[in-house]
Amino acid sequence: MMHSVKAAVILAAKDDPNTQQLADWLRNIFGPLFLVIIGIVAxxxxxxxxxxxxxxxxxxxxxxxxxxxxxxxxTSVAKGIVQALGVEDTG
Incomplete structure (x- = not known):
């Protein structure tokens, strides 16, 4: 019984949610709305x-x-700033 529960937990862990699709979906919804609001205020x-x-x-x-x-x-800008300042990267 215990082995089947562990196997189910391991299988469930491999099926992570796809956050990239969620981010793309949100950009597709809020992107045009963002541009319309900017246009009106401008x-x-x-x-x-x-x-x-x-x-x-x-x-x-x-x-x-x-x-x-x-x-x-x-993250790219942060890494560039760290390199420009000569701060050591510990991780």
């Missing part, structure tokens, strides 16, 4: 002639979009 800033806030908003939107669409870039 037009609002342009029509009210708040150019400084418009530029700040666009820069912040670009940073958020890069992190949203390319989440692996955070």
């Amino acid at each position: 037009l609002f800033f342009l029509f009210t002639r708040e150019i400084t806030r418009f530029i700040q908003f666009i820069v912040l939107s670009i940073v958020i979009a890069v992190v949203f669409y390319y989440p692996g870039i955070i």
